[in-house]
Amino acid sequence: MKKLLINNNVRKLRFQNNEMTQKDLSVKVGVSRQTIVAIEKGQYSPTLELCFKLAIVFNKTIDEIFFIESNEKENDKITS
Amino acid sequence: MSYQESKSLTNIFSTIIITGIYALIVYRRYLNGTVDTTDVFKFWAITILIFIPVSIVVRIIIMIFFSIGTSVVQTVKGEEAGVMEIVDERDKLIELKATRISLITFSFGFIIALITQAANMNDHLFFITLIVFGVITEIVSELSTIIYYRKGV
Numbered sequence: 671m672k673k674l675l676i677n678n679n680v681r682k683l684r685f686q687n688n689e690m691t692q693k694d695l696s697v698k699v700g701v702s703r704q705t706i707v708a709i710e711k712g713q714y715s716p717t718l719e720l721c722f723k724l725a726i727v728f729n730k731t732i733d734e735i736f737f738i739e740s741n742e743k744e745n746d747k748i749t750s
Numbered sequence: 751m752s753y754q755e756s757k758s759l760t761n762i763f764s765t766i767i768i769t770g771i772y773a774l775i776v777y778r779r780y781l782n783g784t785v786d787t788t789d790v791f792k793f794w795a796i797t798i799l800i801f802i803p804v805s806i807v808v809r810i811i812i813m814i815f816f817s818i819g820t821s822v823v824q825t826v827k828g829e830e831a832g833v834m835e836i837v838d839e840r841d842k843l844i845e846l847k848a849t850r851i852s853l854i855t856f857s858f859g860f861i862i863a864l865i866t867q868a869a870n871m872n873d874h875l876f877f878i879t880l881i882v883f884g885v886i887t888e889i890v891s892e893l894s895t896i897i898y899y900r901k902g903v
Contacts, residue, residue: 700838701838702836705840713903714902714903715903716839719839
Protein backbone atom coordinates (compact mmCIF):
# COMPACT_ATOMS: atom_id res chain seq x y z
CA MET A 671 0.00 0.00 0.00
CA LYS A 672 1.31 3.43 -0.92
CA LYS A 673 1.72 6.12 1.68
CA LEU A 674 -1.50 8.09 2.14
CA LEU A 675 -1.49 11.78 1.36
CA ILE A 676 -3.08 13.32 4.43
CA ASN A 677 -4.08 16.97 4.28
CA ASN A 678 -5.89 19.19 6.76
CA ASN A 679 -8.07 22.25 7.29
CA VAL A 680 -6.11 23.61 10.24
CA ARG A 681 -5.24 26.89 8.54
CA LYS A 682 -8.85 27.42 7.41
CA LEU A 683 -10.22 26.54 10.84
CA ARG A 684 -7.81 28.94 12.53
CA PHE A 685 -9.18 31.82 10.48
CA GLN A 686 -12.74 30.69 11.17
CA ASN A 687 -11.97 30.78 14.90
CA ASN A 688 -11.47 34.52 15.30
CA GLU A 689 -8.34 34.48 13.14
CA MET A 690 -6.44 32.52 15.73
CA THR A 691 -2.68 32.83 15.30
CA GLN A 692 -0.36 29.84 14.94
CA LYS A 693 1.20 30.85 18.26
CA ASP A 694 -2.19 30.87 20.04
CA LEU A 695 -3.06 27.45 18.64
CA SER A 696 0.35 26.03 19.56
CA VAL A 697 -0.11 27.21 23.16
CA LYS A 698 -3.62 25.72 23.34
CA VAL A 699 -2.54 22.27 22.11
CA GLY A 700 0.89 22.32 23.80
CA VAL A 701 3.28 22.14 20.87
CA SER A 702 5.74 24.56 19.25
CA ARG A 703 4.65 27.03 16.59
CA GLN A 704 6.97 25.25 14.13
CA THR A 705 4.94 22.07 14.58
CA ILE A 706 1.72 23.91 13.70
CA VAL A 707 3.47 25.35 10.62
CA ALA A 708 4.63 21.83 9.62
CA ILE A 709 1.09 20.40 10.09
CA GLU A 710 -0.45 23.16 7.96
CA LYS A 711 2.11 22.58 5.23
CA GLY A 712 1.40 18.84 5.33
CA GLN A 713 5.01 18.13 6.32
CA TYR A 714 4.06 16.40 9.54
CA SER A 715 1.23 14.05 10.43
CA PRO A 716 0.42 14.59 14.11
CA THR A 717 -0.21 11.82 16.63
CA LEU A 718 -3.76 10.80 17.46
CA GLU A 719 -3.46 12.65 20.77
CA LEU A 720 -2.60 15.93 19.05
CA CYS A 721 -5.40 15.37 16.50
CA PHE A 722 -7.89 15.06 19.37
CA LYS A 723 -6.49 18.20 21.01
CA LEU A 724 -6.96 20.10 17.74
CA ALA A 725 -10.47 18.69 17.42
CA ILE A 726 -11.29 19.90 20.94
CA VAL A 727 -9.89 23.39 20.27
CA PHE A 728 -11.81 23.77 16.99
CA ASN A 729 -14.89 21.93 18.33
CA LYS A 730 -14.87 19.63 15.29
CA THR A 731 -14.44 15.92 14.68
CA ILE A 732 -11.04 14.63 13.54
CA ASP A 733 -12.29 13.80 10.04
CA GLU A 734 -13.49 17.39 9.68
CA ILE A 735 -9.92 18.55 10.28
CA PHE A 736 -7.89 15.84 8.57
CA PHE A 737 -8.70 14.15 5.27
CA ILE A 738 -7.04 11.94 2.69
CA GLU A 739 -6.02 13.73 -0.52
CA SER A 740 -8.14 12.49 -3.41
CA ASN A 741 -6.41 9.57 -5.05
CA GLU A 742 -9.40 7.52 -6.13
CA LYS A 743 -7.52 4.44 -7.35
CA GLU A 744 -5.57 4.15 -4.14
CA ASN A 745 -8.64 4.84 -1.98
CA ASP A 746 -10.54 2.07 -3.82
CA LYS A 747 -7.74 -0.36 -3.00
CA ILE A 748 -7.97 0.53 0.68
CA THR A 749 -11.74 0.23 0.94
CA SER A 750 -11.98 -3.03 -1.08
CA MET B 751 16.23 29.45 10.35
CA SER B 752 14.48 27.88 13.35
CA TYR B 753 16.01 27.42 16.80
CA GLN B 754 16.46 23.66 16.26
CA GLU B 755 18.23 24.17 12.93
CA SER B 756 20.58 26.76 14.45
CA LYS B 757 21.27 24.41 17.36
CA SER B 758 22.14 21.56 14.98
CA LEU B 759 24.48 23.82 12.98
CA THR B 760 26.15 24.96 16.22
CA ASN B 761 26.63 21.32 17.23
CA ILE B 762 28.23 20.51 13.86
CA PHE B 763 30.68 23.41 14.12
CA SER B 764 31.50 22.71 17.76
CA THR B 765 32.15 19.02 16.99
CA ILE B 766 34.50 19.90 14.11
CA ILE B 767 36.31 22.61 16.06
CA ILE B 768 36.68 20.66 19.34
CA THR B 769 37.82 17.42 17.68
CA GLY B 770 40.05 19.26 15.20
CA ILE B 771 41.86 21.30 17.86
CA TYR B 772 42.24 18.30 20.18
CA ALA B 773 43.54 16.11 17.33
CA LEU B 774 46.06 18.81 16.44
CA ILE B 775 47.27 19.04 20.07
CA VAL B 776 47.65 15.25 20.35
CA TYR B 777 49.42 15.05 16.97
CA ARG B 778 51.91 17.80 17.97
CA ARG B 779 52.64 16.03 21.26
CA TYR B 780 53.10 12.80 19.29
CA LEU B 781 55.55 14.51 16.90
CA ASN B 782 57.48 16.08 19.81
CA GLY B 783 57.77 12.68 21.42
CA THR B 784 56.20 13.87 24.68
CA VAL B 785 53.74 10.97 24.73
CA ASP B 786 54.50 7.30 25.24
CA THR B 787 53.25 5.42 22.19
CA THR B 788 54.87 2.08 22.91
CA ASP B 789 51.61 0.83 24.42
CA VAL B 790 49.05 1.74 21.75
CA PHE B 791 45.99 0.85 23.82
CA LYS B 792 47.19 2.83 26.86
CA PHE B 793 47.98 5.85 24.66
CA TRP B 794 44.50 5.86 23.09
CA ALA B 795 42.77 5.13 26.39
CA ILE B 796 44.42 8.21 27.95
CA THR B 797 43.77 10.33 24.83
CA ILE B 798 40.05 9.42 24.72
CA LEU B 799 39.57 9.65 28.50
CA ILE B 800 40.93 13.21 28.47
CA PHE B 801 38.93 14.10 25.35
CA ILE B 802 35.53 13.11 26.80
CA PRO B 803 35.38 15.59 29.75
CA VAL B 804 37.13 18.33 27.74
CA SER B 805 34.60 17.90 24.94
CA ILE B 806 31.64 17.97 27.37
CA VAL B 807 32.85 21.13 29.14
CA VAL B 808 33.57 23.00 25.87
CA ARG B 809 30.18 21.95 24.45
CA ILE B 810 28.39 23.20 27.57
CA ILE B 811 30.21 26.56 27.27
CA ILE B 812 29.32 26.80 23.56
CA MET B 813 25.65 25.96 24.28
CA ILE B 814 25.51 28.61 27.03
CA PHE B 815 26.79 31.23 24.57
CA PHE B 816 24.36 29.92 21.93
CA SER B 817 21.40 30.20 24.33
CA ILE B 818 22.42 33.72 25.34
CA GLY B 819 22.78 34.68 21.66
CA THR B 820 19.37 33.19 20.80
CA SER B 821 17.70 35.03 23.70
CA VAL B 822 19.28 38.32 22.63
CA VAL B 823 18.15 37.82 19.01
CA GLN B 824 14.61 36.94 20.19
CA THR B 825 14.48 40.04 22.38
CA VAL B 826 15.72 42.27 19.55
CA LYS B 827 13.13 40.79 17.17
CA GLY B 828 10.45 41.22 19.83
CA GLU B 829 9.62 37.52 19.90
CA GLU B 830 8.35 35.82 23.00
CA ALA B 831 11.12 34.22 25.07
CA GLY B 832 11.04 30.53 25.92
CA VAL B 833 10.48 29.17 22.40
CA MET B 834 13.62 27.05 22.77
CA GLU B 835 12.27 25.22 25.81
CA ILE B 836 9.35 23.53 24.06
CA VAL B 837 10.15 19.98 22.99
CA ASP B 838 7.08 18.41 21.46
CA GLU B 839 6.19 15.13 19.72
CA ARG B 840 7.63 16.27 16.37
CA ASP B 841 10.98 17.13 17.98
CA LYS B 842 11.07 13.72 19.69
CA LEU B 843 10.25 11.91 16.43
CA ILE B 844 12.99 13.80 14.56
CA GLU B 845 15.45 13.07 17.36
CA LEU B 846 14.55 9.36 17.20
CA LYS B 847 15.06 9.23 13.43
CA ALA B 848 18.37 11.10 13.69
CA THR B 849 19.52 8.70 16.43
CA ARG B 850 18.72 5.74 14.16
CA ILE B 851 20.78 7.27 11.35
CA SER B 852 23.69 7.99 13.71
CA LEU B 853 23.63 4.39 15.01
CA ILE B 854 23.78 3.02 11.45
CA THR B 855 26.63 5.40 10.56
CA PHE B 856 28.68 4.51 13.62
CA SER B 857 28.06 0.77 13.14
CA PHE B 858 29.45 1.16 9.61
CA GLY B 859 32.51 2.92 11.04
CA PHE B 860 32.99 0.20 13.65
CA ILE B 861 32.94 -2.47 10.94
CA ILE B 862 35.58 -0.56 8.95
CA ALA B 863 37.68 -0.24 12.13
CA LEU B 864 37.43 -4.01 12.63
CA ILE B 865 38.45 -4.57 9.00
CA THR B 866 41.64 -2.54 9.61
CA GLN B 867 42.53 -5.00 12.38
CA ALA B 868 41.57 -8.05 10.35
CA ALA B 869 43.81 -6.78 7.54
CA ASN B 870 46.77 -6.47 9.97
CA MET B 871 46.95 -2.69 9.61
CA ASN B 872 48.48 -0.40 12.24
CA ASP B 873 46.74 -0.51 15.65
CA HIS B 874 46.53 3.31 15.65
CA LEU B 875 44.33 3.12 12.56
CA PHE B 876 41.65 1.23 14.52
CA PHE B 877 41.22 4.10 16.99
CA ILE B 878 41.62 6.81 14.37
CA THR B 879 38.85 5.19 12.31
CA LEU B 880 36.59 5.07 15.38
CA ILE B 881 37.20 8.75 16.20
CA VAL B 882 36.77 9.88 12.58
CA PHE B 883 33.49 7.97 12.33
CA GLY B 884 32.44 9.44 15.68
CA VAL B 885 32.78 12.89 14.13
CA ILE B 886 31.10 11.79 10.87
CA THR B 887 28.24 10.27 12.91
CA GLU B 888 27.69 13.54 14.77
CA ILE B 889 27.70 15.55 11.53
CA VAL B 890 25.37 13.12 9.72
CA SER B 891 23.01 13.03 12.70
CA GLU B 892 22.78 16.83 12.94
CA LEU B 893 22.46 17.25 9.17
CA SER B 894 19.63 14.70 9.08
CA THR B 895 17.94 16.65 11.90
CA ILE B 896 18.13 19.84 9.82
CA ILE B 897 16.77 18.01 6.75
CA TYR B 898 13.86 16.52 8.75
CA TYR B 899 12.99 19.95 10.13
CA ARG B 900 13.08 21.51 6.65
CA LYS B 901 11.52 18.76 4.51
CA GLY B 902 9.17 17.28 7.09
CA VAL B 903 8.94 13.91 8.81
